Amino acid sequence: DTAVSQTPKYLVTQMGNDKSIKCEQNLGHDTMYWYKQDSKKFLKIMFSYNNKELIINETVPNRFSPKSPDKAHLNLHINSLELGDSAVYFCASSRGLAGLEQYFGPGTRLTVT
Amino acid sequence: QKEVEQNSGPLSVPEGAIASLNCTYSDRGSQSFFWYRQYSGKSPELIMFIYSNGDKEDGRFTAQLNKASQYVSLLIRDSQPSDSATYLCAVNNNYGQNFVFGPGTRLSVLP
Numbered sequence: 764d765t766a767v768s769q770t771p772k773y774l775v776t777q778m779g780n781d782k783s784i785k786c787e788q789n790l791g792h793d794t795m796y797w798y799k800q801d802s803k804k805f806l807k808i809m810f811s812y813n814n815k816e817l818i819i820n821e822t823v824p825n826r827f828s829p830k831s832p833d834k835a836h837l838n839l840h841i842n843s844l845e846l847g848d849s850a851v852y853f854c855a856s857s858r859g860l861a862g863l864e865q866y867f868g869p870g871t872r873l874t875v876t
Numbered sequence: 877q878k879e880v881e882q883n884s885g886p887l888s889v890p891e892g893a894i895a896s897l898n899c900t901y902s903d904r905g906s907q908s909f910f911w912y913r914q915y916s917g918k919s920p921e922l923i924m925f926i927y928s929n930g931d932k933e934d935g936r937f938t939a940q941l942n943k944a945s946q947y948v949s950l951l952i953r954d955s956q957p958s959d960s961a962t963y964l965c966a967v968n969n970n971y972g973q974n975f976v977f978g979p980g981t982r983l984s985v986l987p
Contacts (some may be wrong), residue, residue, distance in 0.1 A: 796975075806920065806964060806977040819975070853919055863908070867919035 766790050767868035769854050775874045776844055784839045784871045786854030794818070795837035796865065797829060798853040806853070812837050813859075841873075849875045879903075880978035882965055888984045895952040897981050899965030902946065906967040909941055909948045914962045914980065923963075924950065955985040 767788045776782055788795060796819075797809040811819035815831040826842045841848060854868040879902045889895045897911075908927055912920035926932045926939040926948065938951040948967075952959055962982045968975040 803979070804914075804962065805979050808975050808977075811975070864922055864925065865910075867921070870919050 767854055767856055767866050769852075769868040769871050771871060772869065773872050773874075775876065777876055778844055778846060780844050781840070781842045782844060782873070783841070784852055784854075784873075786837045786839070786868055788835055788854075788856040788866070788868075790856055790866060792856040792858050792866075793834055794857050794859060795831065795834070796855040796857075797837065797839050798855060798867075800851045800853060800870075802850070810837075810839075844873075844875045846875050849873055880965055880967055880976050882963075882978040882981045884979055885982040886984050887981055888986055889955050891955060891957060891985055891987050893955050893985075895955045895959065895983055895985070897950040897952070897963050897965075897983065899948045899950075899978055900946055901948070901965075901967045901976075903967065903969075903976075904943075904946065905969050906946075908968050909939070910966040910968075911937075911939060911948075911950045912964040912966060912977075914964060916961075920964055952983075955983075957985045957987050959983060960985045 770785045794813045796811045800806045809823050810829045812831045814834050828840045831837045851870045851872050853870045855865040857865045881900050910925045911923045913923050914920045924939045926941045932939045936953045940949045962980040964980045965978040
């Protein structure tokens with residue numbers, strides 16, 4: 764029944780490791796997003812995909828690579844994790860390109876030690 | 877530089893009062909405006925969106941937009957302790973390519 768789901772909910776890992784976060788939406792939306800919310804609670808868009816095509820790629824290190832196997836899934840792979848990557852990562856989805864009514868997943872709290 | 881600014885708060889209001897949350901934005905190309913509520917440890921949830929100048933009401937919530945002043949606000953009438961949360965303002969153009977959240981205002985409704 765969950766509209767936007769993410770796994771895992773918590774992720775604790777060491778510097779230098781590679782990890783992935785998965786996102787799935789069952790709303791039939793065309794557009795999916797990844798956001799990063801840092802310790803100061805500032806929510807910043809990282810990527811946006813529309814029908815599996817990258818639309819937005821903000822200033823994000825190329826250690827972050829999104830992958831969209833189909834329009835219901837948008838995964839985030841992070842290479843060579845750094846301490847500064849510690850944050851909560853939210854996946855979201857919406858209809859179309861205009862970002863209307865974005866529905867957010869529950870978030871993945873990533874802690875890099 | 878596209879920016880969305882909000883007073884970080886905390887904004888404290890007594891139960892039953894009107895809470896007024898403000899947001900300003902710098903990109904005159906912004907056309908869609910959103911208010912999200914985020915409880916501690918939870919994900920943002922959409923409360924309202926507004927596209928045209930003026931007021932839009934939904935229950936206890938009223939969004940107000942003034943594009944000339946680049947200002948959008950959210951009024952919460954009859955505030956309840958359950959309204960205590962961080963309120964995020966977000967703006968974008970209709971191509972969805974410039975979707976920017978403000979830093980959020982923490983609201984505390986005191987019983």
